[in-house]
Amino acid sequence: MAGTTNFNLPQDLLDYLKVLDDFIETEIRPLERQDDNIRFFDHRREDARTDWDRDGLPNEEWEELLFEAKRRADRAGHFRYPLPKEFGGQNGSNLSMAVIREHFATKGLGLHNDLQNEHSIVGNNVGVLLMLAYGTEAQKADWVEDLLQGRKRFSFGITEPDHGSDATHMETTAVREGDDWIINGEKTWNTGIHKASHDLIFARTSGKAGDGFGITCFLVPTETAGFKVEEYLWTFNMPTDHAHISLKDVRVPHSTILGEEGRGLQVVQHFFNENRIRQAASSLGAAQYCINEAVQYAKERKPFGKALASNQGIQFPLVELQTQCEMLRALIYKTAWMMDEYGAFSVSDKVSMCNYWANRLCCNAADQAMQVHGGIGYSRYKAFEHIYRHHRRYRITEGAEEIQMRRVAGYMFGFMSQKAPKGVRED
Known part of the structure; x- marks a missing residue:
């Protein structure tokens, strides 16, 4: 050999x-x-x-x-x-x-x-x-240690009420006036805005709807005149820190831009794959927890005089889930290793595979664990309902399953390239 x-x-x-x-x-x-x-x-x-x-x-x-x-x-x-x-x-x-x-x-x-x-x-x-990747030296000095110590935080103002997965059609705009920018628009699902000192607002500064370029990100102080939290959106899994905010003639200096003017979406794309592989790993771990708990309970619970674990109706669904965990674990580890070896954008298709499948698997494992545990599994005395409600979110918010599958199809059929977008550094 x-x-x-x-x-x-x-x-x-x-x-x-x-x-x-x-x-x-x-x-x-x-x-x-x-x-x-x-x-x-x-x-x-x-x-x-x-x-x-x-x-x-x-x-x-x-x-x-x-x-x-x-x-x-x-x-x-x-x-x-x-x-x-x-x-x-x-x-x-x-x-x-x-x-x-x-x-x-x-x-x-x-x-x-x-x-x-x-x-x-x-x-x-x-x-x-x-x-660290996109801040100016002045921004890094002002932000990095404060972020790590929790003295400053910024939320992400990307999604809009009428535009979810397609950020290129955002209606929030920023117009330059001398050394300032005037921002108008709305954002939704601004997670953590209740404690954020700033909101990273993405706004169109040039180009037309649908263009990937021409969108700029601004570090907007949340106390700026015209910045308003309209409401906090209650969710499947409470509490909520997801806000709908509005910006009316919000004025910020040119120095608040993070990254290059017109390349705001590339700033976010830089860490999409890193985030998504870690989140996929978390969903895999949560799925494994649900399976482990179900197996243990099936060994201990003895209705009609014999352990639940002796029934193939209990065994086989858990075998299916465990098999999927083993296969997914191998793909997640391989994908993460390849990201380290060849760059985050070299495996974008595999990251999407890992992410959408892990989130779906976690929900299925939580659901099956509830079924094995019966009434107590449905109750809040077990973690399954919490895991299901939380990880159900990731089937939407990490890039909806359909968007992830669309990405995979784009690479499979040659509509997309496994290269870093222009302006995005791989290091």
């Missing part, structure tokens, strides 16, 4: 998972259990997390608990893991991040990793990555 291929995960990564597990047990689990913080994860979770008298926003105590977990993770050197070493990170790879996110989600609900808030003790830090 010419050679062999090793499919084992790197030993240093496996060792790091043990370090993270120890940190969770010594620092995060005790915090989760003290002062009745478990109410945010047990059957009371949705009610405890939600401030029903304040537009359904996240409860302040809930958000402070998440922030404390991040502070502890940052002190321990974990929170900044994927960032460059000069910013306190460990240069974590796409493969490592995918493995870590799957590992965390397989543990179930907990303070170590709560996807409803995009919270994890190993942070994704997309805002920081965008700032």
Whole structure:
């Protein structure tokens, strides 16, 4: 034979998972259990997390608990893991991040990793990555450490009420007046805007509807005159921090542009694939958690004098799901590895495959776990309903399944190129 291929995960990564597990047990689990913080994860979770008298926003105590977990993770050197070493990170790879996110989600609900808030003790830090890649030196100095410390945050104002998946037809406009820009329009699903100091507003500055170029992103302070939160949109899984906002003659200086004028969509595209492979890994982990719980329960539950696990009607659906998990895991790991080796845009088709299939698989696994558990599975005393309601969101918000399949078809049939869009750096 010419050679062999090793499919084992790197030993240093496996060792790091043990370090993270120890940190969770010594620092995060005790915090989760003290002062009745478990109410945010047990059957009371949705009610405890939600401030029903304040537009359904996240409860302040809930958000402070998440922030404390991040502070502890940052002190321990974990929170900044994927960032460059000069910013306190460990240069974590796409493969490592995918493995870590799957590992965390397989543990179930907990303070170590709560996807409803995009919270994890190993942070994704997309805002920081965008700032490092596209910010001016002045912007980086002003933003990077404040973002990591939680002193500043920005939300993403991309989606509009009448334009969802197709951002190229956005109606929000920005017109230049001297050294300023005047922005008018509306945005919806602005996640995290209730705590954001700024909103990254995408507006058309040139070109025509449907053009990929001519859209610019602006870091708009949320206190700017004419910027208004119209409402918070209640969702399938509460609490909500997703706002519909309006901009009426909002004036910002030219220096608020992030990236190049007219290339705003390319800024966002830069980290689409990294985000989506990590989110796919999280959905895979959540699916595996549901399967594991269903298998264990089927062994223990003995209606009519024999274990549920002895029935093929219980076995076979779980076998199907486990088979899909194994195949998806191989594809996610391979795709993340290829992103590290050849660049994020080299595997855009596979990222879309991983993402839409993982999100669908997670919902199917949660549904089957409910069925195996019967009434208790449908109740809030088990995590399945929460997992289903949350991950159902990702079948839309990470790029709808249909959009992901359309991307795959575009690469299959030669309508799209597996190259970085013009203006997007692969590094």
